[in-house]
Each structure stands twice: as structure tokens, then as C-alpha cells.
Amino acid sequence: MSYNDVFILAIESSCDDTAAAVLQNDKVLSNVVAGQKIHEEYGGVVPELASRAHQQNIVPVIDMALKKANIDKTQLTAIAFTQGPGLMGSLLVGTSFSKSLAMSLGIPLIAVNHMHAHILAHFIDEEGYEKPDFPFLALTISGGHTQIVKVSSFFDMEIIGQTTDDAVGEAFDKSAKIMGLPYPGGPFIDKFAKDGNPKKFLFTKPKVPNLDFSFSGLKTQILYFIQKNVAINSNFIEDNKADICSSIQYTIIEILIDKLKLAVNQTGINSIVIGGGVSANSGIRKTLKEAQEKYGWKTFIPKFEYTTDNAAMIGIVGYQKYLHHKFDDYSVTSNARIEF
Known part of the structure; x- marks a missing residue:
């Protein structure tokens, strides 16, 4: 000291x-x-x-x-x-x-x-975690926010894309609620998704211009999908829980990654950090790590407790x-x- x-x-x-x-x-x-x-x-x-x-x-x-x-x-x-x-x-x-x-x-x-x-x-000094250099792109994902932010310094940040309706965390939680999973539902979808086939059920990705997001249509799509299949088989959710969760999570991650790819192309910045409660999601963390190899990005994933x-x-x-x-x-x- x-x-x-x-x-x-x-x-x-x-x-x-x-x-x-x-x-x-x-x-x-x-x-x-x-x-x-x-x-x-x-x-x-x-x-x-x-x-x-x-x-x-x-x-x-x-x-x-x-x-x-x-x-x-x-x-x-x-x-x-x-x-x-x-x-x-x-x-x-x-x-x-x-x-x-x-x-x-x-x-x-x-x-x-x-x-x-x-x-x-x-920027917390944590052993085993590298600090990003400015400028970088930040994907902030939580129950109330979904944003892509261009970060030029500690006090110079600009939102270049954001959700036009619901946040990604809400999309996870509402999808879980539709399936009858406990609150908060996002971690349950993440847990069950690990044992499922992410391409078993296909959901349409919304077409939103530029770097903005929309999740309300996806939530409605999932609701109708569940209602339709439960009407045919009352045990549909239980019989397909892992595959449903995996397919929902895969679609949401694809939406996020598609927008990040566009943001990298538009800004020329390939250093990516994530933050917010949904950045605890194991599927998102794994996909971002893979993006480092796949797209040549430098990705920064925070320590779980942060x-x-x-x-x-x-x-x-x-x-x-x-x-x-x-x-x-x-x-x-x-x-x-x-x-x-």
C-alpha cells in the first residue's frame, strides 16, 4: 500500500x-x-x-x-x-x-x-484477463439493453446500434416463461441448450436495417411455435426441451454475431468486448471465442462475476x-x- x-x-x-x-x-x-x-x-x-x-x-x-x-x-x-x-x-x-x-x-x-x-x-486489474486497447466495439447485452457501442476512450462512447424494442435478456426470459421455466429464465435456457441440437427447430431472424436489433417478432414467433406444437402434443415442451432451448439460443446468438460482423465492417474496428448480464451466457461466450479464430477478431470476455x-x-x-x-x-x- x-x-x-x-x-x-x-x-x-x-x-x-x-x-x-x-x-x-x-x-x-x-x-x-x-x-x-x-x-x-x-x-x-x-x-x-x-x-x-x-x-x-x-x-x-x-x-x-x-x-x-x-x-x-x-x-x-x-x-x-x-x-x-x-x-x-x-x-x-x-x-x-x-x-x-x-x-x-x-x-x-x-x-x-x-x-x-x-x-x-x-479495465479491472484481474490476473489472467487482458485489458482492451482503444478503440474497441462493445456489445452490451442485458435484460434492459442491447447495444453496440464504439468506445474511443474511457469517456468517449457512441451507441452505433441498439434494439428498437425488446432487449436480448428479455427475449431469453420471455421465451423461458413461454416454456414454463422458472424466473429468471435465461440461465435455464442456457443450461438446457447444452444438451440440445441448435438446428432442430428453425426460427426466422428479423430483418432490421443497419446495426439495430429487434427481438419482439422472435418472441412472438416462439410463442406461436410452442402453442401450435403443444396443441398437437401436450408433452411437446418436455419431450423437446433441450432442442427448443438450443434452437432459441442459437438464433439469438446468430442475430448478435451478424450485427457485430456488420459493425466491424463499417468501423474497421475488430476488437470486441461484451458486457451486461447476458454476457454470462455460455453459448455467447463460446461463440465469441470462436469468432477470434473465424473472423480474426480480438475478443474480450469479462470474468463471470463482473x-x-x-x-x-x-x-x-x-x-x-x-x-x-x-x-x-x-x-x-x-x-x-x-x-x-
């Missing part, structure tokens, strides 16, 4: 995970996440219940992050927190706590865009903002639909 070390406490509360992390410069000392099981009963996140759970979890989660990092709060250099996008009630809990703690300690406050953090998680919502990714943005003196005052507010 040197005199010039920067210690960032990062707080993430954009949806239903309360998370806190402590970073020493760009290295993660602790990364604690408390999930909320209650939403499983409802088949989706209930905003009011999420914000209440954040209020219960935030103090113990931060306390645990500091203890795991072996850091006292008086040693902290700055507080970084998720400003948005996300659920307003959830964001407010993290924002309010961060302001209060920064004020009480007399240290800088740093607001972070959640989607920037998913991209910049690749894919879903976590505070370490908020901390690495906080660290870069600290180095560039990009601080916020106490008038900063949560923003559920913050500009990218």
Missing part, C-alpha cells in the same frame, strides 16, 4: 441486487452482492419490493465489503455510485446513502452510468473519474433513464 493509492467504495443498486465493492486503484479488494429471492414468486422484479429490500441490505452489504477489503471507512478516497439507468426507487436508496456517507467523510462523490460500467469492467450487476464495475469507472477529477456535488440526482 503506497501513499498515492486510491481507495474507492462503490455502491450499485440499479435493480434487485444490492452490491458494494472496495477497489485499491484498479484492483478489487472486495465485491459483495446481496440478491433478492422474493421476486421469483412474481416472475419478475417488483420495483416497490426491490427498493425496500435495498434499504434493508445496504448497510450490511457495505459493512461486509469494508471488512473483506480490510479497510476502515476513514481510509476511503471517494464514493462511487450508480446514478442510472435503473429502477428509480432502487437507485434512490444507493444515491441517498452514497451522498450521506461521502458528506460525513468529507470525500468526493462520483456518479456512474451503469451501462458505461458494464463496458469498462474490462457480468451480472455488481459494484466492482462501478468502482473501476469511479477510479478513472477520480484520476480525471470528474466529481459530482450533492445536488446530483438519480436518473432512471440517464443519457448514455
Whole structure:
């Protein structure tokens, strides 16, 4: 530990995970996440219940992050927190706590865009993981977002393609719900897909111009496909579960890869990173690794724990903002639909 070390406490509360992390410069000392099981009963996140759970979890989660990092709060250099996008009630809990703690300690406050953090998680100093060079293309895939972003520097990012309707994570979860799989369904489709034939059932890929995406039509197509076949055979889903999941996953991955190929051709940038919860999907990770050989891309896949919502990714943005003196005052507010 040197005199010039920067210690960032990062707080993430954009949806239903309360998370806190402590970073020493760009290295993660602790990364604690408390999930909320209650939403499983409802088949989706209930905003009011999420914000209440954040209020219960935030103090113990931060306390645990500091203890795991072996850091006292008086040693902290700055507080970084998720400003948005996300659920307003959830964001407010993290924002309010961060302001209060920064004020009480007399240290800088740093607001972070959640989607920037998913991209910049690749700059966490992690053994065995290489950091990308600028510029690169980022594919951000989650329950709420599907974007291709041209990243020229830590603070120069441009969305060059995005979904016109549903996000890819929603396509996975809704497809799983149609099949009667538990919530969240994306990981179940990934799990069953491993044992299936990806070309058993063919789904039409939507024709969307340029670098944009659309998943609503695919969801409707899957719904009608399931309804039609269940009407003929009531055990159709159970009899073909692995093949259905594999075919759905194959189609979604093909849509993503087709757009990435187009983005590489248009920009001349062949360095690709992925981020967001859906980047935990094993099929997507495997296909991107193969793309490195197949298309000559240089691909960067984050450590598994930095894919879903976590505070370490908020901390690495906080660290870069600290180095560039990009601080916020106490008038900063949560923003559920913050500009990218």
C-alpha cells in the first residue's frame, strides 16, 4: 500500500441486487452482492419490493465489503455510485446513502452510468484477463439493453446500434416463461441448450436495417411455435426441451454475431468486448471465442462475476473519474433513464 493509492467504495443498486465493492486503484479488494429471492414468486422484479429490500441490505452489504477489503471507512478516497439507468426507487436508496456517507467523510462523490460500467469492467486489474486497447466495439447485452457501442476512450462512447424494442435478456426470459421455466429464465435456457441440437427447430431472424436489433417478432414467433406444437402434443415442451432451448439460443446468438460482423465492417474496428448480464451466457461466450479464430477478431470476455450487476464495475469507472477529477456535488440526482 503506497501513499498515492486510491481507495474507492462503490455502491450499485440499479435493480434487485444490492452490491458494494472496495477497489485499491484498479484492483478489487472486495465485491459483495446481496440478491433478492422474493421476486421469483412474481416472475419478475417488483420495483416497490426491490427498493425496500435495498434499504434493508445496504448497510450490511457495505459493512461486509469494508471488512473483506480490510479497510476502515476513514481510509476511503471517494464514493462511487450508480446514478442510472435503473429502477428509480432502487437507485434512490444507493444515491441517498452514497451522498450521506461521502458528506460525513468529507470525500468526493462520483456518479456512474451503469451501462458505461458494464463496458469498462474490462479495465479491472484481474490476473489472467487482458485489458482492451482503444478503440474497441462493445456489445452490451442485458435484460434492459442491447447495444453496440464504439468506445474511443474511457469517456468517449457512441451507441452505433441498439434494439428498437425488446432487449436480448428479455427475449431469453420471455421465451423461458413461454416454456414454463422458472424466473429468471435465461440461465435455464442456457443450461438446457447444452444438451440440445441448435438446428432442430428453425426460427426466422428479423430483418432490421443497419446495426439495430429487434427481438419482439422472435418472441412472438416462439410463442406461436410452442402453442401450435403443444396443441398437437401436450408433452411437446418436455419431450423437446433441450432442442427448443438450443434452437432459441442459437438464433439469438446468430442475430448478435451478424450485427457485430456488420459493425466491424463499417468501423474497421475488430476488437470486441461484451458486457451486461447476458454476457454470462455460455453459448455467447463460446461463440465469441470462436469468432477470434473465424473472423480474426480480438475478443474480450469479462470474468463471470463482473457480468451480472455488481459494484466492482462501478468502482473501476469511479477510479478513472477520480484520476480525471470528474466529481459530482450533492445536488446530483438519480436518473432512471440517464443519457448514455
